[in-house]
Each structure stands twice: as C-alpha cells, then as structure tokens.
Amino acid sequence: VHSSPPIDSSSTNLIINENRHQNAELRLSLNKIGEKIDLINEKIETSRGGLFSSSQTYPTMETSILLYNIQRIVKENETMKKDLFDRSSKVEELNQKISELLERNQKLVEQSHHTLEQRNDVVNNVSEQTAQKILDLEKQK
Numbered sequence: 001v002h003s004s005p006p007i008d009s010s011s012t013n014l015i016i017n018e019n020r021h022q023n024a025e026l027r028l029s030l031n032k033i034g035e036k037i038d039l040i041n042e043k044i045e046t047s048r049g050g051l052f053s054s055s056q057t058y059p060t061m062e063t064s065i066l067l068y069n070i071q072r073i074v075k076e077n078e079t080m081k082k083d084l085f086d087r088s089s090k091v092e093e094l095n096q097k098i099s100e101l102l103e104r105n106q107k108l109v110e111q112s113h114h115t116l117e118q119r120n121d122v123v124n125n126v127s128e129q130t131a132q133k134i135l136d137l138e139k140q141k
Contacts, residue, residue: 011098015091022087029080036073040066 044066 011101015094015098019091022084022091026080026084033073033077033080036069040069040073
C-alpha cells in the first residue's frame with residue numbers, strides 16, 4: 001500500500017480567490033445597475049407627479065432620454081452577463097487543467113516512490129551480499 005503525500009492546494013486556493021474577486025466585481029456592477037434603475041424610476045415617478053401637480057421638483061425628462069438610458073443600462077447588463085459567462089468558462093477551464101495537473105503530479109509521485117523503493121531493495125540486497133562475502137572471507141582465514 002502506497003501512501004502519497006497530500007497534494008499542495010495553493011493553485012486551487014488561487015483560483016478560488018480569483019473567483020471570489022470576480023464575484024465581488026460582478027456584485028458591485030449589479031449594484032450599480034440597480035442604483036441606476038432606481039434613479040430612473042425615481043425620475044419617472046417625479047416626472048409623472050410633475051405632470052399632475054403644480055409644484056414640480058425635477059424637470060420632466062423627455063421620453064427619448066429615458067429610452068436611451070434604459071437601452072444603455074440593458075446593454076451594460078448584457079455585457080456584464082457575457083463577461084460573467086466568459087469568466088466562468090475560464091474558471092472551469094482552469095479548474096480542469098488543475099485537476100489534470102494534480103492527477104499527473106500524483107502519478108509522478110507514486111512512480112517516484114516506487115522507484116525509490118526499488119533502489120532501496122537493491123541497496124539492501126547488495127549490503128546483504130557484501131556482508132555474507134565478508135563473513136565467508138573471515139571463515140576462510
């Protein structure tokens with residue numbers, strides 16, 4: 001039974017940290033989008049209220065400006081979704097490569113261990129043979 005040393009997980013930790021960082025960036029971007037949507041909603045509500053009330057705090061926004069802003073936000077959202085998908089794909093690809101490297105490393109460690117055991121057996125055999133020859137020579141004297 002061969003017991004192999006534990007595999008160094010620094011690469012795995014690096015990927016996990018990178019994934020956390022990307023998730024944090026994504027959360028920040030989504031929060032910005034949410035804030036922009038809230039701001040647009042406030043402006044829409046204000047402009048609606050302004051149409052029906054005599055005291056208007058904000059000037060009414062033209063429909064074209066609102067439409068442009070909404071389209072821009074939707075485009076930003078789509079870009080962020082694509083970026084997230086690309087990054088997730090890259091993380092999966094890197095995880096697969098790490099897995100393959102860890103398996104390869106494990107096989108090499110086991111092979112090295114086996115080779116060292118064989119060398120140890122050879123050294124022990126040579127030592128035993130040498131000790132026997134010494135005893136035989138001493139007996140002949």
